[in-house]
Amino acid sequence: MLRFVADRDDLLNSRFALSPVTELENLLRKLTGRRRAALPPAWSARLTPAFQRLRAETALDAVLALQSDRYGAAFVVQPPASMAQTIDGDLAALRATPLAQARKEIADCLARSPTTDRKVLAVLNDEHAPKIMAEAMAAAWHELVAPDWPALRAVLERDVVYRGGLLSTGGWQAAFAGLHKRLAWRDGALELARLEDGTHHLEGAGMLLVPSVFVWPHIGAYTDPPWPRTLVYPARGTAALWDPGPATPPDALASLLGRSRARLLVSLSDPASTTQLATSLGMATGAVGDHLAVLRNAGLVTRARSGRSVLYRRTPLGDALTGDTP
Structure with missing residues (x-):
């Protein structure tokens, strides 16, 4: 352990x-x-x-x-x-x-x-x-x-946005909870099974968390000086990158919004930037921006700044239209 x-x-x-x-x-x-x-x-x-x-x-x-x-x-x-x-x-x-x-x-x-x-x-x-x-x-x-790399980076950035959301609502225990099946938070420590034995005190420096596409389904760690303590974990969305079939909206939703806007709405199960959406869906960035403006004016998506990016996410009405209600 x-x-x-x-x-x-x-x-x-x-x-x-x-x-x-x-x-x-x-x-x-x-x-x-x-x-x-x-x-x-x-x-x-x-x-x-x-x-x-x-x-x-x-x-x-x-x-x-x-x-x-x-x-x-x-x-x-x-x-x-x-x-x-x-x-x-x-x-x-x-x-x-x-x-x-x-x-x-x-x-x-x-x-x-x-x-x-x-x-x-x-x-x-x-x-x-x-x-x-x-x-x-x-x-x-x-x-x-x-x-x-643009497609890989989009997956990695969306993972960080998702983990950041967990962190803001449930703290680090929530953010750590879904990183990997062999990783658990217990009694003030991160425990990683079946890697190597040893206990390392972070000593105030914290942990560096690095999402990765190609590490899947494994997890890696840096433990030896002079390197910072680091976990490399599988990013969410990797499976979709392997088989990038187009986001398929329900026919009724496509008829209501148009197929491109419906695909965007379905794809926003996690917050994403215009560039990330364009990369993952194979659409022009300008076209994505235009469609997002229409969806936002209709009250189906909202946006907020996160660092240097502007992230779009579905509103409760957008969730209801896609059938993805909490």
């Missing part, structure tokens, strides 16, 4: 953040078969050829050599700073890793999962190993993740 002991300051300082490099690292795990839950066939067929080519043309195998079933090098996938984290920031942090820290984590990883691959060992023993691996990760990002 892994336990994170929290006090009042820890709850005040816990926060959400997004991590592009976490998505890349967990996608690589799926492509190598290290995740028991594989990619959907369509994703696998699309990404595997590029993945195999990257392994042949870059130092990506050195990155993969540091992965095992339950462990990985944190300096390669460092916890993010905020919701505005970018892949450029992630890779800059990797390049700037002190060599002593990189070598310590490389040794820990190889002790768990040794390799005899000379090409891989040459990279891992190089004094510029962090920079070499950053270049390989940059190439993998642009080929494997970047084209899908």
